[in-house]
Amino acid sequence: MKIFNFKDYNDGFVVSVNLTAKQGFEAKVAALLEQLVAPTMAERGVRLFLPYQSPVSPELFFIFELYEDEQAWQDHQQTEHFKTIFAVLSPCLAKRERVAFVPFAA
Numbered sequence: 001m002k003i004f005n006f007k008d009y010n011d012g013f014v015v016s017v018n019l020t021a022k023q024g025f026e027a028k029v030a031a032l033l034e035q036l037v038a039p040t041m042a043e044r045g046v047r048l049f050l051p052y053q054s055p056v057s058p059e060l061f062f063i064f065e066l067y068e069d070e071q072a073w074q075d076h077q078q079t080e081h082f083k084t085i086f087a088v089l090s091p092c093l094a095k096r097e098r099v100a101f102v103p104f105a106a
Contacts, residue, residue, distance in 0.1 A: 010103045012047055013070045017063035020095035026058045032089045033061065039081040045072025059094075070100070 021029040033051040040049040048066040067073045076082055090096075 012103070013067045013073055014101040014103075015063075015065040015067070015073055016099045016101065017061075017065065018095070018097045019061040019063070019093055021059045021061065022092055022094045023059065025092035026053075029061060029089065029092050032085050032092070033063065036081065036085050039079070040076060043072070043076055043079065045069065045075060073100070 019029065030051075030053055037049055037051065040046055045068040046066075047068065048064060050064045052062045052064075054060040054062075065073070065076075067076070
């Protein structure tokens with residue numbers, strides 16, 4: 001079992017992704033995001049890829065992505081699994097917002 005080390009999770013490049021599924025596409029969006037987890041976690045430079053769905057507003061999704069650096073995030077977006085799934089995911093979305101963050105405290 002890995003022991004939690006604050007630096008492991010506060011040293012890198014974070015991307016916060018908020019998605020809103022179109023009405024009737026909530027289950028499809030959830031399934032597509034689930035398909036992204038394993039191949040994304042296997043990529044070089046990926047520390048965490050955690051999708052969430054709101055229990056009170058099922059059309060709302062949040063993804064917490066943690067990469068070693070910005071290049072790892074750029075590389076992720078060029079993978080075949082990302083491109084393939086995003087091509088199917090995109091038409092199911094009413095909204096997509098991505099914000100990048102870097103740590104300022106150790």
